[in-house]
Amino acid sequence: MKSTALAHPNLALVKYWGKRDDALILPHQSSLSMTLSPLSVRTTVAFGVGSADEVELNGYVAKGSERDRVLRVLDAVRAEAKDAKLGPARMVSRGDFPAAAGLASSAAGFAALAVAARAAAGLPADPRAASILSRLGSGSACRSVQGGFCEWMRGERPDGTDSYAVQRFDEKHWPELRMVVAIVNRDEKEVKSRDGMKNAVETSPYYSAWVKDAEAEVVRARELIARKDLQALGELCERNAWRMHATSLAADPPLCYLLPKTLELIHSLREQRKKGVPVWFTLDAGPNPCILTDAANEVAAEAVARACGAIEVVRCVPGGDAKLQTEHL
Ligand code: PMV
Structure with missing residues (x-):
């Protein structure tokens, strides 16, 4: 029991x-x-x-x-x-x-x-x-x-x-992939995702365009993961995050989850790419970017995040299934 x-x-x-x-x-x-x-x-x-x-x-x-x-x-x-x-x-x-x-x-x-x-x-x-x-x-x-x-x-x-x-x-498919989570702000977000998305669905003129492309976007991402194409997956991730945020920026009332430090980091990643460092961001309903990169560049990604004011950085690898444990809380 x-x-x-x-x-x-x-x-x-x-x-x-x-x-x-x-x-x-x-x-x-x-x-x-x-x-x-x-x-x-x-x-x-x-x-x-x-x-x-x-x-x-x-x-x-x-x-x-x-x-x-x-x-x-x-x-x-x-x-x-x-x-x-x-x-x-x-x-x-x-x-x-x-x-x-x-x-x-x-x-x-x-x-x-x-x-x-x-x-x-x-x-x-x-x-x-x-x-x-x-x-x-x-x-x-x-x-x-x-x-x-x-x-x-x-x-x-x-x-x-x-x-x-x-x-x-599964998690063994692409073990070199990394997601570097950069915490630039720890405050509880003002608008929870469930309210933010409801606002976008009900009031954003961009919402229908967002939905129209979604199924094809999933298929494209799946294909890029299958062939471990980091650059193309990184570009897709950034575009997808921008489009999600665009629905909310165009909602009524408009909703912007980005903070100045979020943008600073996003721009720094672009500069790094010009130097050949493979780093791309994704962003959920909050100000903390997550950086998609590989094992060879995770340290560089963390350094960029810290230089842009990240107060905590967590370097993540593909994780496994939810599992039953023998010890209880
Ligand atoms: O499941 P929720 O209510 O936490 O909403 C998640 C929404 C996003 O994190 C922004 C996107 C996603 O697919 O996880």
């Missing part, structure tokens, strides 16, 4: 930005990501304890929408395991990186939660079911159930049963 799982965050190379169904978290477009090691989140779930559900995230009792999102996942597990009298759950989750640093900690947390909760309920290990389950907590989490490079297929069905992530390449 008690299980623990560890999952890594993931970073989208082709982004998800906009829901067609807010309740089920169904996206308008497919997306493709890289799972990031060594960053990880561990989550323990025990059913049949206490008198009500308890949710603890990084040492704090979760409240409001954070708690509600966890309960949605636990309720879905209780519904699926209908024979078992599971009862109230106690869930404890801890990340080894700052939650508010823009490092997609919620993706790793919900993937670990889905894998742990299914195991604790006696449900069979099933990456597709775990991906669908984690999606109910945070959309991008569905891409953290498996390692390497995962594609979240938007799906067509209104019930979301065909909207989940599949692994296209």
Whole structure:
């Protein structure tokens, strides 16, 4: 009745930005990501304890929408395991990186939660079911159930049963690839991604163009990863990030996640490329750029980030699947 799982965050190379169904978290477009090691989140779930559900995230009792999102996942597990009298759950989750640093900690947390909760309920290990389950907590989490490079297929069905992530390449496919996460600002972002994307969907005149190209963009990225073409993948990543941010810059009210230091780093990477250093950025809904490069250039990438004022830098490699652990929290 008690299980623990560890999952890594993931970073989208082709982004998800906009829901067609807010309740089920169904996206308008497919997306493709890289799972990031060594960053990880561990989550323990025990059913049949206490008198009500308890949710603890990084040492704090979760409240409001954070708690509600966890309960949605636990309720879905209780519904699926209908024979078992599971009862109230106690869930404890801890990340080894700052939650508010823009490092997609919620993706790793919900993937670990889905894998742990299914195991604790006696449900069979099933990456597709775990991906669908984690999606109910945070959309991008569905891409953290498996390692390497995962594609979240938007799906067509209104019930979301065909909207989940599949692994296209495992973490051994391209071990030299690096993602250097540059933290230029640690503040909690003012506009959460779920609000930012809703604003873009509802008010941005660029949104339809963004969606129109998304499926082809995923196919292009998949082909570039298959042939390990770093330059072309880097160019695609930058373009995709700019286009996602462009939808929000053109929304009403306009929304800009970039800070001066973000732009400074983006420009420095361009200068480095002129000198032949292979470094490209991607940027989620926050100010902290992530630099796509290879093992031979990760030290140079970190130096550029620090020179532009990064207060913390984490060099990541392609990470593995979410896994069950023997030690509990
Ligand atoms: O899953 P959410 O609600 O954290 O949204 C993620 C949105 C982006 O990180 C900006 C893009 C992505 O595909 O991960």
